[in-house]
Structures are given as C-alpha cells and as structure tokens.
Amino acid sequence: MTLIKEKTLGEKVRGDFPILHQEVNGHPLVYLDNAATSQKPQVVLDAIQNYYQTYNSNVHRGIHTLSAKATDEYEKARQKVVEFINADSYQEIIYTRNASEAVNLVAYSWGWENLRAGDEIILSVMEHHSNLVPWQMLAKKTGAVIKYVGLTANQEFDFEEFKTLISPQAKLVAVLQMSNVLGCINPVKEITEIAHQCGAKVLIDACQSLPHLPINVKEIDCDWLVGSGHKMCGPTGIGFLYGKREILESMSPFLGGGEMIGEVSLEGFTCGELPHKFEAGTPAIGEAIALGAALDYLMKIGLDKIHAYEQELTAYLFKKLSDVPEITIYGPPPTAEGKGRAALASFSAGEIHPNDLSMLLNDSGVAVRSGHHCTQPLHKYLKVNSTARASCYFYNTHEDIDAFVVALKEAIAFFKQMS
Known part of the structure; x- marks a missing residue:
C-alpha cells in the first residue's frame, strides 16, 4: 500500500499566485524576496480589476450607485483591518500610502505637539530607515534626544x-x-508595559510581523502600530496606522484638503470625524479594497497556520544553509523546530559582494535581496557593508529552498574559481 504524502501549505496555495508559475532566465522562478514585498493571489488581482472595471468612483458624499458601492467596499476593507489586528473600532484605522507615511503622521502630528528639548525617544539599532529618519528629523527640530537599544551577543533586542x-x-x-x-x-x-510605566507612548512597526504572525493590538497595548499592504499579499500604495482612539482624537491633522474636513469657510475649517480627519484628498480606493481582499485571503488560511508552516520552512532553511560553510548568517539561530525567528536569512559570504552573489542567483531563477535592506545603521553596528537575504512566505516550498541552496553553492564555487 502506497501512502500519499499530504501536501504542505506552500504546495496547496501556489496555484493562487499566477506570478509564481513563470520562468526567469530559463529556470522556474524561486521567489525568496518576500521581506521586501510579497506576491499577490488572484483574488487580490481580481478585486482591484473589478473595482476599476465595474464601480470605479470616488468615495464618500457621492449619492449615485457607483460611489455608494465604492464607499461601501472601501469602508468594509477598513473593518477587515480592524478584525485582522483586533482593534476596537474602524475609527482607529487610518489609511496611508504606506507604513512610512504612517510613522511620519505620528511624528508630525503627535510629535510636534508633544516633544520638547530634552525629551527622549527610544529606538533600537535594528530599526528600518522608515522608523529612524522621521524621529531623527523630529529630534533635530524639537531638541529631543534619541537613545538606541543595542543587541545581545545573540544579535537580538x-x-x-x-x-x-x-x-x-x-x-x-x-x-x-x-x-x-x-x-x-x-x-x-x-x-x-515598561514604557507605559515610565509614561512613554509606544509605536510598533509591524510591517514584517503582520504577514506572518497573529497580531492583537489590545494585548500588546501599543498606542500606535503601522502596517504595509504590499508585504501581506496586498497591492502597493496602501498601508495603515492603528492608533488608540483617544490619542488620535487629541492629534491635529497631518495634511489638509478635501475629505478631512467637517466644514470650511473663508475664515477657517473644522476637522472631520475619525478616521477621515487624517485622510486628506482622494484616497487609494482600489488599493484599499484589494487590501481587504488580501486580508480575507490570509484570514481564511489562518495566521496561526501560516506561522506554523513558516516555522517548518525556517528549520529547513537553516538546516540546508548549514551545509554552506562559506556563509555567515546574522541574527539568532532558530530552534530545531524553527521557532524563535522569522523565515529569513541575511548572510555574507566572505569577500564575495552580496550584489554579485545575487546576480548569479538570479541567473538560476532565484530572486533574493542584496544591500543594506534600509538598515544602514544596523549593518554598521554588525561591521558589515551589506548582506544578501533570502526570505520566505507561506507560498514557498522546501523545493524552493533546495533550488536556492544549490544555486548558492554553485555561485560561491564560481567566485572561488575566479579568485
């Protein structure tokens, strides 16, 4: 009797992603650049096309059928964000172009009004530039002082x-x-918890975690949280800011214009209600609706199931990379079960430049990222100019990792021959 091996999650869902079924440079595409951006399932592509083909219209205030339909779908998508992160209300979700804009919104709206010379901002050396530069700009203008948390010997916070x-x-x-x-x-x-005990507010950059882990903002108790749609199967050009309602109520608008107002006269204006007072101008309507479709897709699979499968991928990735002695991997090692870290590996290979390594991998159809990954201070802290990075998502398979490691070994062998 022959036992039929059950398909992995990656094998089950690959058919949902049209882009994965193509060749690059004569090889099947192995997409391992998910920390930069994720691929989009067909349901997301259909959602954005359906908006533009069947009910394209501006949202809010329109009475006609198309506008009513667009408004309804746009706000339904906002409610899906509420459910995805377990917020209390749609009024706590602000649509932004991306997570960078969400951080800047907090910096300019709350920061300008609440920070003074000598006040302290606590960041870490591992922050993405999007969660560094806005605070550096704010500190320069206000006189606030930035302090940075370093890494442990295991390269953790x-x-x-x-x-x-x-x-x-x-x-x-x-x-x-x-x-x-x-x-x-x-x-x-x-x-x-510790920050609140000292009276500090807390902003969480969840761009990398939202696609991979169940997030509960009420359990975390953060004051703000930012997310990016394109990293979680949604389109580019859409992100969001979560904020506790009472804090958002106290903040002034970030941008002025249409949509964010209550009433306008030649003498002045009043702000609209949350969340609209922070959403000036015509929004990214199709993108927001498609983000809602992406969240539906992820919630149907289940973040717990995605996380569990990615732990399996992590364990397999690190096991296979252990056969490549020429590389140095940064960050804490996973447990044997793949727990304790994300399903990605940033690495260097001696004197081989990561860009050169990435180019040879691309010749084999393997897409990885190379550079400083918008974390120049972290790379300086680690005393390395740049790294290559392979990052998995739930549609990746063990075979993807096998193909990557084979191509990596071949690339390293090529450079050894050239030296």
Whole structure:
C-alpha cells in the first residue's frame, strides 16, 4: 500500500499566485524576496480589476450607485483591518500610502505637539530607515534626544539595556516587532508595559510581523502600530496606522484638503470625524479594497497556520544553509523546530559582494535581496557593508529552498574559481 504524502501549505496555495508559475532566465522562478514585498493571489488581482472595471468612483458624499458601492467596499476593507489586528473600532484605522507615511503622521502630528528639548525617544539599532529618519528629523527640530537599544551577543533586542535606558524623560518608544535583517522577534508587549510605566507612548512597526504572525493590538497595548499592504499579499500604495482612539482624537491633522474636513469657510475649517480627519484628498480606493481582499485571503488560511508552516520552512532553511560553510548568517539561530525567528536569512559570504552573489542567483531563477535592506545603521553596528537575504512566505516550498541552496553553492564555487 502506497501512502500519499499530504501536501504542505506552500504546495496547496501556489496555484493562487499566477506570478509564481513563470520562468526567469530559463529556470522556474524561486521567489525568496518576500521581506521586501510579497506576491499577490488572484483574488487580490481580481478585486482591484473589478473595482476599476465595474464601480470605479470616488468615495464618500457621492449619492449615485457607483460611489455608494465604492464607499461601501472601501469602508468594509477598513473593518477587515480592524478584525485582522483586533482593534476596537474602524475609527482607529487610518489609511496611508504606506507604513512610512504612517510613522511620519505620528511624528508630525503627535510629535510636534508633544516633544520638547530634552525629551527622549527610544529606538533600537535594528530599526528600518522608515522608523529612524522621521524621529531623527523630529529630534533635530524639537531638541529631543534619541537613545538606541543595542543587541545581545545573540544579535537580538537587548531588553536588559532597554530597561536601563527608559526613564521618565522618555516620551516615545518606537520599535519594530520583527527585524527584516536579523529575523528576531522582539517582545513588544513587555516593551510596551515598561514604557507605559515610565509614561512613554509606544509605536510598533509591524510591517514584517503582520504577514506572518497573529497580531492583537489590545494585548500588546501599543498606542500606535503601522502596517504595509504590499508585504501581506496586498497591492502597493496602501498601508495603515492603528492608533488608540483617544490619542488620535487629541492629534491635529497631518495634511489638509478635501475629505478631512467637517466644514470650511473663508475664515477657517473644522476637522472631520475619525478616521477621515487624517485622510486628506482622494484616497487609494482600489488599493484599499484589494487590501481587504488580501486580508480575507490570509484570514481564511489562518495566521496561526501560516506561522506554523513558516516555522517548518525556517528549520529547513537553516538546516540546508548549514551545509554552506562559506556563509555567515546574522541574527539568532532558530530552534530545531524553527521557532524563535522569522523565515529569513541575511548572510555574507566572505569577500564575495552580496550584489554579485545575487546576480548569479538570479541567473538560476532565484530572486533574493542584496544591500543594506534600509538598515544602514544596523549593518554598521554588525561591521558589515551589506548582506544578501533570502526570505520566505507561506507560498514557498522546501523545493524552493533546495533550488536556492544549490544555486548558492554553485555561485560561491564560481567566485572561488575566479579568485
């Protein structure tokens, strides 16, 4: 009797992603650049096409059928974000172009009004530029002081150092939940608890974690959380800011114009109600609707199931990379079951430049990222100019990893012959 092996999650869902069924440079595409952006399932492609083909119209205030339909779908998508992160209300979800805009919204709206010279902002050395530069700009203008949490010997967030840095002078703690380079998963709930004890507000950059882990903002108790649609099977040009309602109510608008107003006269204006007071101008309607379709798709599969499968991929990825002695992998190692970090590996290979390595991998149809991954300070901290990065998502398979490692070994062997 022959036993039929059950398909993995990756094998089950690959048919949903048209882009994965093509060849690159004469080889089947092996897409391992998911930390940069994810691929889109057919349901998301259909959702955005359906909007433009059948009910394209501006949202809000329109009475005609198309506008009513567009408004309804646009706001339904917002409610799906509420459910996805377990927020309390649609009024706590602000659509933005991307997570960078969401961080800037908090920096300019809340930061300008609440930070003064000598106040402290606590960040970490592993932050993405999007969660570094806005605060550096704000500190330069206000005189606030930025302090940085370093890494442990295991290249994780140094929680003990954080506890020594936080003080009543700290007004804001802004940290990522999952590093796009190190793969470590930071204890954001515990970070938030300690920050609140000192009177500081907390912003969580969840761009890397939202596609892979169940997120509960009420359990974390953060004041703000930012997310990016294109990393979680949604389109580009759409992200969101979650904020506690009472805090958002206290914040001034970030941008002025249409949509964000209540009433306007030649003497002045009144703001619209949440969430619209932070959404000036015609929004990314089709993109928001398609983001809703992406969230439906992810929730139907289940974030718990996605996370469990990615742990399996992580264990397999690190097992296969252990056969490549020429590389150095950054970040904490996973457990034997793949727990404790994201399904990605940032690495260097001696004197071989990551860009050169990436180019040879591309010749074999393998797409990985190379460079500093928008974390230049982290790379300086690690004393490495750049890295290559292979990052998995739930539509990847063991065969993808096999093909990547074979191509990696061949690329390293080629450069050895050339040296």
